[in-house]
Amino acid sequence: QKEVEQNSGPLSVPEGAIASLNCTYSDRGSQSFFWYRQYSGKSPELIMFIYSNGDKEDGRFTAQLNKASQYVSLLIRDSQPSDSATYLCAVIFYNQGGKLIFGQGTELSVKP
Amino acid sequence: KAGVTQTPRYLIKTRGQQVTLSCSPISGHRSVSWYQQTPGQGLQFLFEYFSETQRNKGNFPGRFSGRQFSNSRSEMNVSTLELGDSALYLCASSLSAGTQQETQYFGPGTRLLVL
Numbered sequence: 178q179k180e181v182e183q184n185s186g187p188l189s190v191p192e193g194a195i196a197s198l199n200c201t202y203s204d205r206g207s208q209s210f211f212w213y214r215q216y217s218g219k220s221p222e223l224i225m226f227i228y229s230n231g232d233k234e235d236g237r238f239t240a241q242l243n244k245a246s247q248y249v250s251l252l253i254r255d256s257q258p259s260d261s262a263t264y265l266c267a268v269i270f271y272n273q274g275g276k277l278i279f280g281q282g283t284e285l286s287v288k289p
Numbered sequence: 290k291a292g293v294t295q296t297p298r299y300l301i302k303t304r305g306q307q308v309t310l311s312c313s314p315i316s317g318h319r320s321v322s323w324y325q326q327t328p329g330q331g332l333q334f335l336f337e338y339f340s341e342t343q344r345n346k347g348n349f350p351g352r353f354s355g356r357q358f359s360n361s362r363s364e365m366n367v368s369t370l371e372l373g374d375s376a377l378y379l380c381a382s383s384l385s386a387g388t389q390q391e392t393q394y395f396g397p398g399t400r401l402l403v404l
Contacts, residue, residue, distance in 0.1 A: 211392065277391075281331045
């Protein structure tokens with residue numbers, strides 16, 4: 178099992194729709210979870226972090242965390258073509274000394 | 290506040306050479322992490338430095354090394370370059386390593402091509 182798993186995609190949604198990105202992780206002791214967005218040829222930029230079970234909203238973005246299921250997701254409402262990018266889920270693995278481990282990323286394409 | 294800066298931005302080397310990459314963290318950030326990103330392997334953790342000490346290390350050969358200076362600036366070195374070292378090398382900084390101070394912010398990266 179990979180430490181942090183994401184569907185590689187591509188995930189294609191029409192403009193204005195909700196995009197749902199999913200991530201599972203293997204370390205049950207993990208407490209800190211991050212979503213980054215990476216445009217082609219650019220470096221990752223932080224979208225959100227979440228530490229507690231439940232939902233955390235920031236503008237059009239909502240992160241959802243379920244530690245019991247070892248699952249974290251990112252919802253993008255009213256998707257825009259400018260949201261087309263690769264979305265990286267990252268988890269701090271405290272059982273590995275606090276390393277930040279990234280998933281392979283999900284490529285999102287928002288069609289006008 | 291200025292972001293994370295990395296130099297150089299682009300580099301072309303030949304097999305067998307060595308290379309040194311530099312990273313200046315966000316002012317006040319004391320932790321610096323390095324990552325290698327390739328299309329096939331994704332983002333892979335190289336090492337993390339905090340207060341001039343290596344706090345964590347990924348699964349890379351000893352050809353990859355790093356250090357951190359008292360002003361939190363960091364360098365990474367790759368010796369005896371191989372073709373497979375061609376990648377985007379990313380540096381990220383965070384305030385510290387404790388909960389809620391560990392959010393990492395990335396620099397623009399150094400794109401290394403080994404011929």
